[in-house]
Amino acid sequence: MVAQNFKPGVMTKYGLDYEALSKLNTGLVYVDHAGFLPGPYEHRTALDEVVQMMGGLAYMTGRPGDPLRAGTSVNDIMGGMFGAIGAMAALTAQVWSMCLVSVLGYVGSRFGHSWASSPSAPRAAG
Numbered sequence: 001m002v003a004q005n006f007k008p009g010v011m012t013k014y015g016l017d018y019e020a021l022s023k024l025n026t027g028l029v030y031v032d033h034a035g036f037l038p039g040p041y042e043h044r045t046a047l048d049e050v051v052q053m054m055g056g057l058a059y060m061t062g063r064p065g066d067p068l069r070a071g072t073s074v075n076d077i078m079g080g081m082f083g084a085i086g087a088m089a090a091l092t093a094q095v096w097s098m099c100l101v102s103v104l105g106y107v108g109s110r111f112g113h114s115w116a117s118s119p120s121a122p123r124a125a126g
Contacts, residue, residue, distance in 0.1 A: 001087055005033035008042055029090040031083040048073035 002021060004011055011017040018030040035046020049069050052058045057075075062068030 001029045001031070001091065003031040003033065003083055003087065005035070007045070008034070008038075027094055029087050029094075031087050033079055033083055048076045051075045 002016070002018075004016070012020075018028070018032070021030065022028045034042070035051070036042045036044060049058075052069055052075060053067060055075070058067035058069055061070050
């Protein structure tokens, strides 16, 4: 699992982008905490206070005409939480996939064993 929050191109520069790392580990979970999505602001630094202003949060917490930053870095905290939740969901999905494959492998091995020890095809048991 890799989580990063560098500006676009930094991880690629060091060979640590998803494309490079996923070749080494096909089950890689890669969390990209981009400050801005692709577009005119994607190369700007996304400080929490700036995002609060641009997103309108500061205008909800301040007095009319006098925006005020929230008392804590809510965007940074929530972004980190959502990234962690997404990573856990992705890792859980991988575990469930492996469990299902294991169960199917066990069921299949029962039929495979019967097939190997008998010249005829296995019959339905039910």
